[in-house]
Amino acid sequence: MKKFISGFVVGALLFGGVSAFAASSLIGQKVQGLFTIEKGGTKVAEAVIINGSAYAPVRAVAEATGASLTVEGKKIIMSSENEKVPTAASNTKTLAELQAERNKIAEQVEKKTAIVSEFKKTQVDNWDVLISENPNSTTIPQWENTKKESEKMLEQLKTELATLQQQLNDLDAQIAALKH
Template identity: 25%
Template sequence: MKKALTLCLLILLLSSTAVIYADSKSLIGRTIKSEAAVTLNGKDIGQALIIDGVSYAPVRVIAEASGLEVGYKKGEVILTTETDVTIDKQAADIEPVSIEAMQKEKKRLEIESQTLSNYINDADKVIAIHKDALSKVDDTLKETYEEMIDKAEEEKAGYQRRLAEIESRLAKIEVALSASNK
């Protein structure tokens, strides 16, 4: 989420820069038409100025609220992250992200993994119950029970595929976290 917000803010800032450059007139002397609150996750973090229908938000306030460091050098605003972990993409197959983001993703995947394991166990129980019932019902209901067994087996296979994907992703996150601790 933080990465997406940062990207949106950068796009906003770049588009504002393009408008300023395209206009080629200085903002000096222009009239501020109004101000607008800038909020992040419902929290007021500053004010944006509205000049000729374009909002100009405070870069430093937005960037720092998004976890970026802000610098200025010779007419250039420089945004950097301090917690990025650069890892071997081939080894871990994930983009550089913050350690905190990887830990959150790991926790989320562990919960999803446990949930899928429970679904697989439940599917096994359903399949067993339907197979037991299949041996006891008359021929008119056998097709219905066979369809229910097939459906439960398909669902179980889907859960198993997703669980394998999650376990692979968790292993990659572990590699990345281990690399960041070195």
């Protein structure tokens, strides 16, 4: 059903571009029927039938199929949820610029990986050793609090590393798309 609705939307978009030029020929035409568009038993929109062609609100049908719409000038651009709509800014970068940006982020990933590893060894792990080697120390509660703060900082560093890695993956995808 989803493929049918998606196909219907794409067909409507393609035909819509042609019908815009032929709009004057639709004036005065008889509506032959009114169809309900449903998804999973829920009404999404209504389509009118004129001269054997269905006309439905593109946004309502696209949203029902999980697609998003953007309008650029006189173009309506549909994309699925997991597909990003290319913007004018993203299209202006050359392959060389994307590769240079990728190299910078790859360096940052490498540095951040080393920082995370070193921080874990010198901060978190050291507090574990200190606490385990001095079980009778009166400062263990303070050491444990400091260890917890160090663990929070480590998690923040790991989050930053994951963000950089995601940026690297996104750039790899953009580069692959440009190469094809």
